[in-house]
Amino acid sequence: MSSHREAPEISKDPVADSTDVYAFVSPDHPSTVTLIANYIPLQGPAGGPNFYEFGDDVLYEIHIDNNGDGEADISYQFRFSTQVLDPDTFLYNTGPIASLGSTNWNRRQSYDVTAMNGYSYATLASGLACPPCNIGPLSTPDYASLAAQAVHSLGGGVTVFAGQRAEGFYVDLGSIFDLADLRPFENLHAQYGLNVFSGPAAGVNATDQLNVHSIAIQVPISSVTRPGHPTIGVWTTASRQRVRLWDADNGENVNSGPFRQVSRLGNPLVNEVLIPLGRKDLWNSLPPSDDKQFAGYVTQPGLAALLPALYPGVFPKLAALVASGKPRADLQAILLTGIPAGLISGFENLTGSVLADMLRLNTSIKPTPASKQSIYGLLGGDVAGFPNGRRVTDDVVAIELRALAGVTYPLVDKSFTADAAAAKLTDGLTPASVSSPYLGQFPYLGVPYSGFDNPS
Amino acid sequence: MPSHDAKRASAELSRRSLLQGAATVGAAGLAATTVAAVANPALAATARASAAGQPRLGGERPASSGPIVVHVRNAKSGDIEVFSGTSQSRLRDKDLAARIARAIG
Numbered sequence: 001m002s003s004h005r006e007a008p009e010i011s012k013d014p015v016a017d018s019t020d021v022y023a024f025v026s027p028d029h030p031s032t033v034t035l036i037a038n039y040i041p042l043q044g045p046a047g048g049p050n051f052y053e054f055g056d057d058v059l060y061e062i063h064i065d066n067n068g069d070g071e072a073d074i075s076y077q078f079r080f081s082t083q084v085l086d087p088d089t090f091l092y093n094t095g096p097i098a099s100l101g102s103t104n105w106n107r108r109q110s111y112d113v114t115a116m117n118g119y120s121y122a123t124l125a126s127g128l129a130c131p132p133c134n135i136g137p138l139s140t141p142d143y144a145s146l147a148a149q150a151v152h153s154l155g156g157g158v159t160v161f162a163g164q165r166a167e168g169f170y171v172d173l174g175s176i177f178d179l180a181d182l183r184p185f186e187n188l189h190a191q192y193g194l195n196v197f198s199g200p201a202a203g204v205n206a207t208d209q210l211n212v213h214s215i216a217i218q219v220p221i222s223s224v225t226r227p228g229h230p231t232i233g234v235w236t237t238a239s240r241q242r243v244r245l246w247d248a249d250n251g252e253n254v255n256s257g258p259f260r261q262v263s264r265l266g267n268p269l270v271n272e273v274l275i276p277l278g279r280k281d282l283w284n285s286l287p288p289s290d291d292k293q294f295a296g297y298v299t300q301p302g303l304a305a306l307l308p309a310l311y312p313g314v315f316p317k318l319a320a321l322v323a324s325g326k327p328r329a330d331l332q333a334i335l336l337t338g339i340p341a342g343l344i345s346g347f348e349n350l351t352g353s354v355l356a357d358m359l360r361l362n363t364s365i366k367p368t369p370a371s372k373q374s375i376y377g378l379l380g381g382d383v384a385g386f387p388n389g390r391r392v393t394d395d396v397v398a399i400e401l402r403a404l405a406g407v408t409y410p411l412v413d414k415s416f417t418a419d420a421a422a423a424k425l426t427d428g429l430t431p432a433s434v435s436s437p438y439l440g441q442f443p444y445l446g447v448p449y450s451g452f453d454n455p456s
Numbered sequence: 457m458p459s460h461d462a463k464r465a466s467a468e469l470s471r472r473s474l475l476q477g478a479a480t481v482g483a484a485g486l487a488a489t490t491v492a493a494v495a496n497p498a499l500a501a502t503a504r505a506s507a508a509g510q511p512r513l514g515g516e517r518p519a520s521s522g523p524i525v526v527h528v529r530n531a532k533s534g535d536i537e538v539f540s541g542t543s544q545s546r547l548r549d550k551d552l553a554a555r556i557a558r559a560i561g
């Protein structure tokens with residue numbers, strides 16, 4: 001997955017588990033940038049009566065580095081509070097919820113938004129309403145309109161939303177985590193002599209009909225960039241206080257001490273696929289500026305070595321590249337420094353020499369019209385897509401698989417030609433594999449699936 | 457690798473107030489007690505320099521009325537952490553650690 005349950009410790013703490021980060025120039029408001037951080041993975045829509053919600057005890061942040069040092073220059077902090085109107089009922093709602101002010105909605109959340117800029121901060125808003133979860137036709141009869149009420153304009157070109165959304169990240173988890181099987185090519189898999197697959201098969205979107213909780217903020221580009229430096233680095237973190245103590249007398253947790261980071265996400269799949277199991281929890285606790293120690297996992301990725309072994313005879317050129325021991329400077333540029341000018345005509349998103357996993361977005365590049373977008377982003381000739389930021393529809397699984405397989409290595413070594421199969425790698429999914437359509441406007445991710453209708 | 461917490465400068469907690477807390481310690485190495493009025497400025501939430509993995513807080517909630525949690529990391533060396541609100545202190549006090557250890561039996 002992009003970053004769902006990607007490390008041992010955070011997989012036990014879904015409320016603080018970041019799943020995806022998106023950063024893109026807003027297609028309908030191109031003077032702004034939209035930043036989205038998703039949390040709480042793999043939500044079954046029918047998960048009541050205590051439906052999913054943000055953690056009141058978690059500090060959620062979206063960070064921006066605009067000077068290339070891998071440290072946050074601007075951080076948007078989100079703190080949530082839960083209110084129960086009637087503790088004497090077990091019900092999440094006692095009747096239809098027609099508005100965010102409905103007294104039928106028994107357990108609700110609100111949040112504060114704070115902007116940190118260096119050592120100063122400003123509270124942008126307090127007590128903003130989250131929408132309820134999408135329950136069904138009796139409880140949330142017009143969910144799309146209800147959720148739209150939770151899109152808050154804060155003035156100054158800032159818009160925020162925090163609440164449940166349809167999972168927009170499409171991925172065939174079932175096959176990928178079955179020893180890197182890709183269904184469209186599974187007949188080419190070594191299969192360990194088991195001969196399970198005789199031909200190619202269509203991909204299965206394992207995250208379809210599941211929800212996440214999104215924190216989305218849209219801000220003017222001019223408020224997050226420095227003059228003459230249009231590229232920003234974006235990541236999200238979740239932090240918890242160091243002490244969590246079960247107060248048995250009162251039946252609640254007591255938290256104390258300073259906050260410490262427990263989850264981090266910039267580029268998709270980095271901690272999930274590149275960082276080894278024994279260091280994933282550490283990676284989650286550190287800022288991007290500390291990523292130099294992990295650079296070897298990017299420049300000598302284990303999956304690049306696995307592909308030729310798992311798909312015998314399919315990736316001979318990749319096998320030779322791996323055997324050469326040459327560091328993958330292409331992957332380092334894509335994931336850790338940004339792509340310098342001169343490698344791709346008319347494009348760059350270099351932030352400097354600091355090795356830091358951040359989602360880098362060159363905000364001076366205008367959004368590509370929907371009809372001309374490529375879900376393969378830069379690999380598809382669309383410079384407004386991943387790894388120039390990340391749009392909600394970008395096929396980051398295919399892009400990163402192809403890059404790992406050597407498609408991007410000619411950027412740094414023109415004598416190298418990738419295997420023909422490398423440019424075709426996919427798990428067989430597209431944005432059409434997501435049942436709830438993406439939106440054309442903020443917050444861009446689709447209406448969450450209702451518990452009544454899903455699973456159907 | 458030294459912990460990030462170990463790298464941080466620690467604020468001094470009143471030894472007296474800690475002893476008062478230790479006297480009512482419960483039955484665990486991670487001892488907690490609620491002290492209603494610990495008015496120690498050193499424990500107030502402060503915007504310290506951001507160390508690795510430690511976020512700076514904006515609009516912090518009041519920290520003075522919550523529990524104080526004492527963590528004796530190593531009773532032998534007297535290495536103690538004290539948590540309150542969103543702050544922590546670290547001190548080395550063998551006598552105090554020994555008293556806490558005796559208090560929990």
